[in-house]
Amino acid sequence: MQSGDERQNREEVLKELQEYRTIFEISGSSIAIAADDGTINRVNAEFVKLFGYSKEEVEGRKKWSELCAAEDRDRINHYHQLRRSNPDSAPHNYEARFIHKNGGLIHAYITAGLIPKTQESVLAVIDISNLKKAEETARVSERSYRQIFNSVNDAIIVHDAAREIIVDANTKASEMFGYTLEEIKNTSLKDRVAGKHPYSEAILRDFINKAAKGAPQVFEWLYRHKDGRTFSTEISLKDAVISGDQLVLAIIRDITERKRAEEAFRETNAYLENLLNYANAPIIVWDPDYNITRFNRAFERLTGYRADEVLGKSLEILFPDDKKEDSMGLIRRTASGERWEVVEIAIAHVDQTVRTVLWNSATLFAPDGTTVVATIAQGQDITARKRAEEELRQSHEKLESRVRERTAELEKLNEALRGEIEERKRAEEIISRQAQEILEVSTPVIQIWEGIVSVPLIGTLDSMRAQQLMEQLLQRIVETGSAVALLDVTGVPAIDSKTARYLIETISAVRLLGAEVVLTGIRPAIARTLAQLGVDLSNVNTRSSFSAGLLFALTLLKLRVVSHD
Amino acid sequence: MIEQRHLKGREPITGESISVIKIRDVLLVAMPPDPDDTTITILQEKVLAAIERYQVKGLVLDISAVQTLDSFFARVVAETAQMVVLMGAQTVIAGMQPSVAITATQLGLTLGGALTALNVDLALEIVSDAFQRRQRS
Numbered sequence: 001m002q003s004g005d006e007r008q009n010r011e012e013v014l015k016e017l018q019e020y021r022t023i024f025e026i027s028g029s030s031i032a033i034a035a036d037d038g039t040i041n042r043v044n045a046e047f048v049k050l051f052g053y054s055k056e057e058v059e060g061r062k063k064w065s066e067l068c069a070a071e072d073r074d075r076i077n078h079y080h081q082l083r084r085s086n087p088d089s090a091p092h093n094y095e096a097r098f099i100h101k102n103g104g105l106i107h108a109y110i111t112a113g114l115i116p117k118t119q120e121s122v123l124a125v126i127d128i129s130n131l132k133k134a135e136e137t138a139r140v141s142e143r144s145y146r147q148i149f150n151s152v153n154d155a156i157i158v159h160d161a162a163r164e165i166i167v168d169a170n171t172k173a174s175e176m177f178g179y180t181l182e183e184i185k186n187t188s189l190k191d192r193v194a195g196k197h198p199y200s201e202a203i204l205r206d207f208i209n210k211a212a213k214g215a216p217q218v219f220e221w222l223y224r225h226k227d228g229r230t231f232s233t234e235i236s237l238k239d240a241v242i243s244g245d246q247l248v249l250a251i252i253r254d255i256t257e258r259k260r261a262e263e264a265f266r267e268t269n270a271y272l273e274n275l276l277n278y279a280n281a282p283i284i285v286w287d288p289d290y291n292i293t294r295f296n297r298a299f300e301r302l303t304g305y306r307a308d309e310v311l312g313k314s315l316e317i318l319f320p321d322d323k324k325e326d327s328m329g330l331i332r333r334t335a336s337g338e339r340w341e342v343v344e345i346a347i348a349h350v351d352q353t354v355r356t357v358l359w360n361s362a363t364l365f366a367p368d369g370t371t372v373v374a375t376i377a378q379g380q381d382i383t384a385r386k387r388a389e390e391e392l393r394q395s396h397e398k399l400e401s402r403v404r405e406r407t408a409e410l411e412k413l414n415e416a417l418r419g420e421i422e423e424r425k426r427a428e429e430i431i432s433r434q435a436q437e438i439l440e441v442s443t444p445v446i447q448i449w450e451g452i453v454s455v456p457l458i459g460t461l462d463s464m465r466a467q468q469l470m471e472q473l474l475q476r477i478v479e480t481g482s483a484v485a486l487l488d489v490t491g492v493p494a495i496d497s498k499t500a501r502y503l504i505e506t507i508s509a510v511r512l513l514g515a516e517v518v519l520t521g522i523r524p525a526i527a528r529t530l531a532q533l534g535v536d537l538s539n540v541n542t543r544s545s546f547s548a549g550l551l552f553a554l555t556l557l558k559l560r561v562v563s564h565d
Numbered sequence: 566m567i568e569q570r571h572l573k574g575r576e577p578i579t580g581e582s583i584s585v586i587k588i589r590d591v592l593l594v595a596m597p598p599d600p601d602d603t604t605i606t607i608l609q610e611k612v613l614a615a616i617e618r619y620q621v622k623g624l625v626l627d628i629s630a631v632q633t634l635d636s637f638f639a640r641v642v643a644e645t646a647q648m649v650v651l652m653g654a655q656t657v658i659a660g661m662q663p664s665v666a667i668t669a670t671q672l673g674l675t676l677g678g679a680l681t682a683l684n685v686d687l688a689l690e691i692v693s694d695a696f697q698r699r700q701r702s
Contacts, residue, residue, distance in 0.1 A: 470670075474663030481683055508668040514681030514688070515658060 009504055029124045034503045038063040038080055050108075050127055052101030064123065083114060083382050095128070104153040122465040155252040159189045161212035161239070162246055176233075176254055178226030187295035189250055194222035194230040196323065211237035222253065232259040282347075282357065282379045288372050290331060302357070302381060304350035320348040334361050334375045347379070353382045355557035369435075443469045445476035452553045453482045454546075458491030464500030470509055477515050484512055488546045490521030500535040507540055516541060516556055520549035570600065585609050585615050591692055592616065595627040605641045612645060616652050623692030626650050627685050629660030634669050650678060657681065659688035666695030 007060055022484040024031060024353050030047035032040050043051075043058050051058070051067060068076045076096055083090035092113065098106040109126040116154040147155060155173035159166055169184045179193060191203045191206060211217045224230050234253045241247065254331065276283055276294065282302045285294035295307040302320060304308075310317065319327040334340065340361040347355045361377035443465060448454045453476050455469065477485060487503070489495070495503070507517045519542045522530070530537065543549040554561060583604060586593045592615050594608065612624060626642065628634075646656035659682040661669075682688035 470667055471663065474666055478663055478683065481687075483683060483687065505670045508675075509663075509670040512658075512666040512669055512681055513661050513663065513674065514657070514683045514691075 015082050017120055024309070029126055031409045032058075032064065032125065033115070034064040034123055036078070036084065038065050038077070040067075041120065047125065050100075050106065050125060051098065057101075060154060061350075067098050069099055071096075072096040079112065080121070083112060084119060087114060094483050098125075101554065106274055107467045151346065155233075155250075155254075157184075157250040157252065158240075158242075159208065159248045159250055160245060164188050167245075167247070173252065176225075176231075176252065177223065189248075192224050194224045195224065196230075199223075207235075208248055209238060210500070212239050212246060214239050221252075223252075231256045247516075268271075279378075283376065284315075284318075284379075285374050286315055286331075287374055288335065290328070293374060294376075299379075302347060302349070302355060302379070303428070318347050320346055326504045329374075334363055335372055340362065340377065344382075345379075355381055356386045358382050399542045408529055425457075443472050447476070447480045448486070448550070449554070449557075451480075451482050451557050452484045452486060453477060454479055454486040454488065454550075456488045456491060456546075458532045459493070459504060461492055461495070461499045463498070463502065464550060466499070466506070469502075470506045473506065474513060477510060477513055483515050485515055485517050485558050486546065486549045486553055487517055487519050488521045488549070489519065489526065490523070490546065493527070495526045497533045497535065500530060500533060500537075504535070504537070504540075518543055518549040518552055520544070583611070585611050586635055587615065587619055587621065589669075589687075590622045591689060592619070592621050592624045594624065596631050598630045598632055600631070600638065602637055605638055609641055609645050609648075612621065613648060613652070616649060616654055621654055623655040623657060625657050625659055625682075625688040625692065625697070626679075627659050627688075628665070629662065629684070631665060634661075634665050634674065638676060639669065639674040639676060642679060643675065645676050646679035655680065655692055657688040657691050659683070659685045670675065 006201050025212045027044060027046060029214075030050040031044045032047055033042040039060060040058050040062055041060060043055055047058070048055055052061070064080065065073050065077050070503055075094075079090050079094065081183050090112070093111050095107065095109055097545065098108055100106055106127060107129045109128045111124040112121055114121050141343055148168055150171040150370070152170060152172060154174045156170045157166055157173050159167040165188055166184055167186075167187050168183055169544050174181050174184060190204050193199050193204055204221065207217045207219060214484050216239075217235070219235055221235050222230050223233055232253045233254045236251045238251075239247070240249050253348065279296060280298055282299035283294070283296045284299055286290060287293050288512050291312055292310050293304070293312075295310050297307075300306055305317075315331060316324055316328060323346050330340075330343060330345060340359050342362075343359045345357060345359050347357050349355060357379040359377050359379045361375055364374045364376065365371060366373050402485075419540050445454060446456075452532070453473070455473055457469070459465075473485060473487075476482070487506070489503075492499075503519070507519070517540065518538070522542060522544070541552060543552055551561070583594060583597065585608075586595075591617075592612065594612060596608075597604065600608070615621070616624065624645075631638075642656075642658065646658075649656045657680045658676055658680075659680065680688075680691055682691050
C-alpha cells in the first residue's frame with residue numbers, strides 16, 4: 001500500500017512536476033534557473049527568444065551575470081549572493097540591462113526568488129525595452145518641451161486654479177520676478193502684485209477665475225519685482241486641463257520697454273501735436289488726394305475757417321478763385337516728392353481778402369519710400385511784409401517820379417540858361433563885331449584926291465585905336481598909292497604922351513613906306529600939352545587946319561588950286 | 566643921247582641871287598623875299614661897284630617882296646644909303662610892306678638918310694627930282 005501510495009505519490013509528484021515544467025516552458029515570461037554560482041542551468045523558450053541564445057548555448061554554459069550588461073553586472077552578482085546569504089534583504093524585483101546575443105541592449109524587469117530548500121534561484125525576466133524606450137521618448141519630449149518652455153521670452157506660469165498655487169513656471173518667470181523657481185512654486189499668481197490701484201489681488205483673482213471658466217483673458221498688469229521695483233506686464237490667461245487638474249496658463253510679457261516707448265511716443269506726439277496746433281506759423285497736412293487732414297490754429301486765424309470745417313475737404317477751398325489752378329498745380333508737384341523751399345501761394349480768407357503766404361513743404365512717404373502718404377506744409381504770412389514792400393515801392397516810385405520831375409524842371413531851367421548864354425554869346429559877338437565896326441568906322445581912311453588920303457581922328461586915341469589907325473592908314477596908302485596922308489586930330493579931345501608916341505610911330509611907319517604925313521587940327525590946348533610933354537614934332541609937317549594941310553599936300557604933289565577967273 | 570649911252574652901257578649885273586639892273590641913270594635892285602646876311606653883304610658890294618662903274622644918279626631898292634626886316638638888314642641899308650650919297654648918288658627904298666613898316670617902327674629901326682617911295686615908279690621920280698634939286702643948289 002505504501003508502495004502504492006508511494007507510487008501514487010510519486011505519480012502525483014511527477015504529474016505536478018510535469019505541470020510545472022509545462023508552465024515553465026509555455027510561460028510568457030522568460031525564465032531562467034540559476035545555480036548557486038550563477039550558472040544558468042535551465043531556460044525556457046521565451047528566454048531563448050529574448051536573448052537569442054539557444055538552450056544548448058546557455059544551459060550549464062553561461063553565468064547569469066555574463067548575460068548582464070557590464071554596468072549592471074556587479075549589482076546583479078551582489079543581489080545573487082545576497083539572496084543566498086540574506087534572502088530578506090535581497091530585492092524581489094529589480095530592473096537591469098542585458099545584452100542580446102546580437103549585442104542589442106535589453107531592458108528587463110527581473111523577478112527573482114530562491115527555489116525552497118535549494119540554492120537555485122528562479123529568475124523571471126520581463127522585457128521592458130519598449131516601455132523604457134517610450135519612457136525615454138517621453139523624457140526627451142519632456143526635456144525639449146521644458147527647453148522650449150524655458151527659452152520662451154515670456155514668463156509662463158502654470159497655475160492650479162482650484163488650489164490657487166503655482167505648479168510650474170519657466171526660467172523667464174523667475175528672471176522676471178527675481179525669485180528662484182522653487183520660491184515661485186506653491187505661491188500664488190496673485191502674490192507680488194504691485195498693489196497700487198487697480199492692480200489688487202481681488203481684481204487679479206477675478207481675471208483668473210474668468211479664465212478658469214474658459215474665457216481667455218488678456219490684460220495689462222503691474223507686478224512687483226523681488227527688489228521692490230514695479231514692472232508692467234501683459235498677461236494672457238487661458239484655462240487648460242493637464243492630467244485632470246484644472247489649470248490656468250499665464251503667459252506674462254514684460255512690457256516695461258514697450259510702455260516706456262509708448263510713453264515716449266505719446267509724449268512726442270503730444271509735443272508735436274501742441275507744436276502743430278499752437279505754432280505761430282500756419283501748418284497744414286494733406287493726403288495724396290489733396291484733402292486736408294490737419295489744420296492748425298494759426299491756419300484757422302489765417303483763413304477764418306475752423307479746423308473741423310475744412311478737415312477732409314479739398315485744398316482748393318483755401319485759394320482765391322482766380323489762383324486755384326496755379327496753386328493746385330504747385331501742390332500737385334509736391335506729390336512727386338518735390339519739396340518747396342520758398343513758394344509764394346496766396347490764401348483766401350473767408351472774408352474774401354487774400355493773404356500772401358510763403359510756403360515750404362515736406363512730403364511724408366510710406367515705409368516703401370516712394371508712396372506719398374501725406375504732405376505737410378508750413379507757411380509764413382507775408383501779407384504785411386508785401387504790403388510794406390508795396391508801400392515802399394510806391395513811395396520809391398513817387399520819389400523817383402518827383403526826382404524825374406525835378407530833373408525835368410532843372411533840365412528846362414538849364415535849357416533856358418543855355419539859351420540865355422547862347423543869346424548872350426550872340427549878343428557878345430554882335431557887340432564885338434559892332435565894336436570892330438565902330439573901330440573901323442572911328443578911323444575912316446578916305447582918299448580925298450589922287451595921291452592924298454585923309455584920316456579924321458575923333459575921340460580918344462587909345463593903343464588899340466592907334467594900332468588900328470596905323471594898319472588901316474598904311475594899308476590904304478599902299479592900296480591907293482597915295483604919297484601924302486592928312487592926319488586930322490581936330491576931333492581928339494586931348495593928347496597925352498602915350499597918344500603922342502602912337503602918332504609919331506604912325507608917322508615914321510608912313511615915311512618908311514615913302515609917303516608923307518601932314519598933321520592938322522592941333523588945337524591950342526593940345527599944342528600946349530605936347531610942348532609941355534616935350535614931344536618933338538619938329539620934323540613932322542604940321543598945319544593948323546585941315547584945309548591948310550590939304551593945300552600943303554597938293555603942293556607936295558606939285559598941284560595947284562587955280563581960280564577960273 | 567644920255568639915254569642911249571645908258572642903254573649902250575647896260576649890262577646885267579648878276580650876283581649870287583640878286584641882279585642889280587641899270588635902267589638909264591638909275592640902278593634898280595629887287596630884294597628877294599627873305600634875304601640872308603651874306604646876300605645883303607654881297608648886295609652892298611655889288612651896288613657900290615655898280616655905282617662906281619656907271620656914274621648913276623640914284624639907287625632904287627625894291628623891297629616890296631621882303632616880308633621881314635631885321636636890324637642887320639636895316640643897318641646895311643642905312644650904311645649903303647650913306648655910302649651912295651658919298652659917291653654922289655641918291656638911294657630910295659621902294660615898296661615897303663605896311664606890316665614891315667609897322668614892325669620896323671615898333672622895333673625903332675631907321676633907314677638913316679635913305680629916302681622912301683611907295684613904289685618903284687615913284688622912286689624913279691624922286692631920284693630925278695632930287696638930282697635936279699641938287700644940281701639947282
